């Protein structure tokens with residue numbers, strides 16, 4: 001419906017058939033009442049509903065004398081998402097129709113709404129909305145989006161431990177490194193590798209090994225900060241990036257983890273399986289052009305822990321406190 005459409009139809013009726021105007025008005029009403037879409041008209045200043053077709057009345061009830069926000073949204077005042085301000089330009093003339101999608105708060109269904117200012121029979125500009133139910137399409141879109149997000153999350157997650165996987169670690173790690181550079185803050189990394197893990201697998205079975213890895217994942221999630229980036233980057237090798245953290249704090253964190261691991265024997269079938277890890281720590285310095293160079297220093301330090309007997313913590317010497 002466009003501005004001035006009602007008077008046009010009525011005058012066509014008079015010219016073409018000489019029939020009385022009401023039959024055309026009734027015809028128009030019949031058309032509107034048989035549309036598979038909501039059509040309503042409300043005033044800009046008082047939000048009063050001037051018209052609502054049968055589709056709308058069947059869902060939202062009688063409209064006479066009601067405000068649009070009360071009848072259509074069961075609200076206590078104008079809706080926060082009201083589009084009225086988009087329908088008129090600064091000169092107070094109608095803008096092009098505004099099309100948007102919205103979930104109605106009363107029937108919870110999704111609608112594509114086409115809102116525009118039209119000239120009403122008394123000459124004033126009013127709001128007209130035509131809203132089509134798009135719930136099925138929207139549900140499909142939302143399900144697709146959720147599946148996509150789930151797949152993306154799965155592609156970044158280590159299935160066994162629930163921590164980030166290697167890919168996610170490098171992706172988020174690069175971001176953390178750029179942020180540290182931009183803000184001039186420190187960034188440390190702790191790498192650790194479980195000691196003699198092959199013996200756990202060989203002695204208790206692969207499932208027992210998996211239970212240990214899962215427990216390590218739990219402990220990292222429980223003890224880490226929200227901003228930490230903890231990942232399983234290899235079979236029994238883990239890495240944590242600690243934004244805004246210097247080497248002293250990182251060493252303290254590694255000490256806490258080392259202690260937790262020693263205490264956290266895994267109960268698996270009648271057996272209590274003890275485990276330890278060898279740690280290496282490094283902190284970002286000016287020469288680190290890439291995340292890899294920070295990690296390779298942490299790896300070197302971890303290797304020292306392995307070499308010197310395992311269940312140890314080493315801070316890379318190039319790291320400043």
Ligand SMILES: Nc1nc2c(ncn2[C@@H]2O[C@H](COP(=O)(O)OP(=O)(O)OP(=O)(O)O)[C@@H](O)[C@H]2O)c(=O)[nH]1
Nearest residue numbers: 193194195196197198199201206207209210235236
């Ligand atoms: N259960 C289990 N074992 C794994 C997984 N990924 C790797 N492993 C095992 O981890 C073990 C790693 O053995 P090694 O590289 O010899 O290292 P290690 O026995 O921990 O010895 P050090 O690192 O020198 O202390 C191998 O037995 C792998 O099969 C996994 O997802 N689950």
